[in-house]
Every structure is written in C-alpha cells, then in structure tokens.
Amino acid sequence: MQRKWVQLAQLLLSRGTAGWDRGKGGTMAGFNVRSVLVTGANRGIGLGLAKQFLGKSNPPEWVFATCRDPEGARAQELKTLASRHPNLVIVALEVTDPASIKAAAARVEQHLKGSGLNLLINNAGIVRLNTLESETPEDMSLVYATNVTGPLLVSQVRAPTEGTSPAALGFDFA
Ligand SMILES: NC(=O)c1ccc[n+]([C@@H]2O[C@H](COP(=O)([O-])OP(=O)(O)OC[C@H]3O[C@@H](n4cnc5c(N)ncnc54)[C@H](OP(=O)(O)O)[C@@H]3O)[C@@H](O)[C@H]2O)c1
Numbered sequence: 804m805q806r807k808w809v810q811l812a813q814l815l816l817s818r819g820t821a822g823w824d825r826g827k828g829g830t831m832a833g834f835n836v837r838s839v840l841v842t843g844a845n846r847g848i849g850l851g852l853a854k855q856f857l858g859k860s861n862p863p864e865w866v867f868a869t870c871r872d873p874e875g876a877r878a879q880e881l882k883t884l885a886s887r888h889p890n891l892v893i894v895a896l897e898v899t900d901p902a903s904i905k906a907a908a909a910r911v912e913q914h915l916k917g918s919g920l921n922l923l924i925n926n927a928g929i930v931r932l933n934t935l936e937s938e939t940p941e942d943m944s945l946v947y948a949t950n951v952t953g954p955l956l957v958s959q960v961r962a963p964t965e966g967t968s969p970a971a972l973g974f975d976f977a
Pocket of ligand 1 (some may be wrong): 834842843844845846847848849870871872877896898899927928929932950952
C-alpha cells in the first residue's frame with residue numbers, strides 16, 4: 804500500500820498538467836487499482852488523471868470521475884470520454900455539501916457492491932489569489948470549505964468501506 808502511494812506521489816510530482824493533457828502513456832503501467840475515484844475530474848489535473856487511468860493497458864474496473872454539474876457544458880469532455888469507456892462513471896459531487904457527498908457515495912456503492920474503493924484522489928480544489936488588502940472572510944471560508952473540510956468529509960464517507968478493500972489508499976491535492 805505504501806509503495807503505491809509513493810509511486811503515485813512520484814508520478815504526480817514528476818510531471819506538470821501539460822504532460823497529463825498530452826496523454827503520454829506508460830508511466831502508470833505499474834500502478835494497478837481495481838477502483839479509483841477522482842474528485843473535480845471534469846477539467847485540469849483531475850481530468851488528466853481520469854484519462855491516464857482509462858488509458859492504461861490494465862485499466863481499473865471502475866473509474867469514478869466526479870464533477871459538480873454532470874449535465875453542464877464543463878462536463879462535456881468527461882461525457883465524451885464516458886461514451887468510449889464503459890468503466891468510467893460520472894458522479895455528481897459538490898465537496899462542500901454533505902448531502903451531495905452522501906448521494907455520491909451511494910451512487911459509487913451501487914457499482915462497487917461492498918467491494919470497497921481502492922483509491923480516492925481528493926483533487927477538487929480552488930485557489931483565490933488575493934492580497935492582504937483584497938482578502939475577504941468569505942473567500943477564506945470558501946477555500947477552507949473546499950480544500951480542507953471537503954476532502955475530510957469525502958474521506959470519512961469512504962472510510963467504512965476500507966476494511967473490505969485490499970488496497971485502500973487516499974491522496975489529497977488541495
Ligand atoms: N495546477 C497547479 O499548479 C496546482 C498546484 C498546487 C495544487 N493544485 C491543486 O490541485 C488540484 C487540481 O488543480 P487544477 O489546476 O487541475 O485545478 P482546476 O483546473 O481549477 O480544477 C479544479 C477542479 O476542482 C473542481 N472543484 C472546485 N471546487 C469544487 C467543489 N466545491 N466541489 C467539487 N468540485 C470542485 C472544479 O470543478 P468546476 O469545473 O465545477 O469548477 C474542477 O473540476 C486543486 O486542488 C489545486 O488546488 C494545483
């Protein structure tokens with residue numbers, strides 16, 4: 804388990820977003836999981852990670868790609884990807900909303916049927932570039948809710964399934 808975490812960390816640290824977008828293959832060859840969930844997977848690094856998992860010669864049985872609005876324009880690339888990969892499941896998830904997290908967990912469980920999620924990648928996050936003068940309590944609260952509390956709540960919902968999973972691990976980005 805520890806080795807896989809280190810492998811993923813090395814992989815992520817060794818390449819920028821552009822590398823993911825170009826879809827270079829091979830580097831995830833030895834990183835095998837049965838199921839993975841990536842939050843904020845409709846664009847950026849999250850989308851790149853979903854593509855990398857789907858492009859493996861030995862892809863996961865389930866790749867759960869979450870986004871805030873699966874029916875919106877920003878999820879179009881994910882939907883196109885799902886039309887080509889039956890193992891890609893798009894799940895609605897707003898990480899600051901406990902009800903949304905609960906609904907997403909139920910949706911994932913419909914597919915996993917008690918086998919447990921192997922890998923959770925808490926990728927969804929935001930940046931607010933402010934100065935001392937422009938910073939606001941509202942922005943600070945939103946960043947904390949999205950980048951700190953959100954990943955915690957998502958990890959807590961997943962925790963009960965870990966006991967049944969042979970290779971459960973988590974990875975936080977934000
Ligand atoms: N890129 C970098 O250089 C860098 C450096 C350090 C850390 N990071 C961290 O790495 C992660 C990904 O970075 P990125 O550059 O790929 O970011 P990005 O392109 O801005 O994408 C962020 C993703 O998070 C989703 N998201 C934001 N708030 C959310 C919420 N409340 N609930 C659910 N999803 C939410 C976004 O969904 P919408 O499309 O709906 O907004 C989007 O899918 C972030 O956590 C970021 O802080 C990135």
